[in-house]
Amino acid sequence: MPGKGESVRVVVDLTRCQGYGQCVFMAPEVFSMSGREALAYDPDPPDAQREHVLRAAAACPVQALHVDRVSAPDPDRVPDPPSPDGDGFRRTGRVVIVGASLAGMRAATVLRREGFAGPIILVGDERGEPYDRPPLSKQVLTGQVRAHNTALPRLPDLDAEWVRGTAATGLDLGRRCVRLANGRDVEFDRLLIATGTRARPWPDAAEAALDGVFTLRTAEDAFRLRRRLGEGTGRVLVIGAGFTGSEIASVCRELGRPVTVAERGPAPLVGALGGVIGAVAADLQRTHGVDLRCGVSVTALEGEAGRLCRARLSDGDTLPVEVAVAALGAVRNVEWLEGSGLAAGPWGVACDAGCRVFDINGLVTDDVFAAGDVARLPHPLYEYQFLTLEHWGSAVAQAEVAAHNMVSGQARRWPHLALPVFWSSQFGVDIKSVGVPTFADEVMITQGTAKEHRFVAVYGYRGRITAAVTFDQGMWLEFYQGLIEQAAPFPPRFRTVDRSGAAHPVPAEVPDRVLASHGATVVVTGHDPAERRAWLVHRSR
């Protein structure tokens, strides 16, 4: 642990956080509640706050608060005994991790915890230290925390080689090496792919280049957007009302700026939570003064002298706008894997439940693993469908599974069976979700009321519970997680506290599951089973 004089690094596992608020009492200058349950914090408070932060960490009822480290220690875990196929690698293997953000960092830590003694090479394309992204669309944009102060805790004992500011550009599985942008080849025995995603850019390059048009993914993005939000007073246009777009709109209202949200779908958050809860999110936005326009797309962004000044909308309106943020979702960073022979495409890097990557033919590899936003895994609870889970908690959980499996023999490997959990804080409401809400045909509010924006919604698919979403009711989430894990019947018939008499299941209004293939497709050639092969074809390049 760093001594006095160095800043304190704080990470709150908001997947675990239940909004008890104990940390706010103990360190009110570092932690704050916005609304009833949503926690915000300064990830890099001054050293003078160290004792307060330590008090806060000790007081957390669910031990979700980590000081100077990324995740909770695991003092009770006894390392596996030596095994013929895993142990040799632990001593002499060489691991390369491509992607030095949350998943990559976590995996490196777990490798060491598991007793891996060989070299670890971490490759990342950003220059600075690895940082935590959730604050970027929240307390960074409000100005409470500076954009470059969300660094993840330093790992002084990691003993890894860091290659920073250098992207990986290719993978040669035959030679077992990763090609870097600077021409260097880095050899590996086992590889972890954790390259994550980037913001999907505004499709018109000339419009995207206007001064005032932003995307939000990196600390640098957040720094630039924050500066613009802090200095102007004109209207902000948010294009896309997914979680990032909705959080940006929330910040704009908090800052008192007029904001229009243009969403092509019928309501905000529909893609993640379906139309019923999306309608609640729409009400939440409008209650807070957002000019929300659903079923509307932005047809053009127009500038004068290179500076954004107008947006044209598909509803015929033309809006004067000072800032536009394209919040159109993410693009997976897989281009560097083109031609590698792995099952990597716009849909992500496909792997088995143990994070072992498939090759393009669908055969599992043994030395290449994937974790985090870029990974696409089958989940047994969801009919073994392959899911990409772009959640903080999933990145951590997959990194742990991948790292464990990299140094463990076949018999000791772990499957990634964690249920997806994510959170968002917007308009003073803490939204949490467990399971896969889009894997549903019906939804029912079991506790609280939608009208008050304070409820538990349970999702069902063909008579069983598949997901639950809470608005400011996070303490109940684990109960519903248990029901999902047991495939409990839907609709739930049991009596609970806070049950409104009118509660009944309604259609969930989940959009069709569209696979984001975006012009890439796979074809199969050959006749003989020994020579049949799959190929990835890019149709629109």
Next chain:
Amino acid sequence: MTENGVFGRILAHGGRTDPYPLYAELRTTPVTPLEDGSYVVSTYREIVALLHDPRVSSDRRNLPETFAGRETGVAGRSPAFIALDPPHHDRLRRLTMRHFGPPGTPGLVEGMRPELTAIVTGLIDALADRTRADIVETVAYPFPVTVICRLLGVPYEDEPRFHAWSTEIVETIGPGEDDMAERQRRRERAASALSEYLGGLADARRRAPGDDLISGLLTHDDAEGGMSVAEVVSTATLLLIAGHETTVNLIAGGMLTLLRHPEVLERLRRDPGLVIGTVEELLRYEPPVHFPATRVALDDITVGDVTIPRGAPIVLALAAGNRDPDHVRAPERFDPCREANEHLGFGGGVHYCFGAPLARLEAQIALGELARRLRGPRLVADPPPYRPSAALRGPRRLLVDFDGVNPAR
């Protein structure tokens, strides 16, 4: 011996001195049915699950009418939020929190630190020319009571009056040895008297508000609405009792534990920062609340291989869960350096102890100062005599001999 017998021995006065071996026995049956139809849950995982289970009610008006412990309610008196479910619980708790913590007044408790330190300093100064003291009488009791009185705006001169009522209420809370209905009547009498007292105080504050919590509750009104006078009185009653009867056990039990582990006491003297981990470990190892208020099953609830039927009272044995070896390694060891110490010292879920931040701060200051200032402290009697309650367990007296008192800072 039946399972029921184990629980009976825990409740019997002889069980007060060291209930932990009995808890270990209890944990062999995680959910234990009792003869009166209630269920005791004693393992960590199962307790946590029930604390977060929306089928579990804290409103004892949901007990079947035939059940002796059912609260009938008294006209004009509304239950405090500890005995209510969402959404009513959430509303009252939130309205109260406005005057105590985040998001409205996040810095209030931390801002009390200098005042709390001054109170403890004064109490320990008073021991300067003595070599023997009852820590309960001289520090552990007067400290939190002074604090809760100031916070609520209750005159400290009235303390002897409400002390008696508070004791009576607490000693009849939760499971006990004697007849449930009789305990209920005793509690009712004391609660009425305390309500009447606080009602009178509320009247006075409404006419002439101060900067105390009762005045704040009475006068605050915004979009969410305010509290009725009856709600203010029930809330103040709850906070006054909780402020009286729990932290005293944490401090007294804490001092007892430290005196039983002199090496920890010595480390604490040298390293004051250790008090943070010490108090967390005390909340696990010697929690002031062993059984929180009884819950009620709103539906059949299956826990492991036992189904708790709808309407059954549920007793959560927090102190047993805290020493569950399936949750914590070496649970019988007192270790202030335990990492990631997740415990049930303040319960969990929506009813997590409202006053936890204040209790933590009080215990950290009191134990830190006692460790630093008492020279050569040692127990006069081990075990000390205990108060009668099995639910809120703590020493009645804690006689300590010492060689002198170090000066205040």
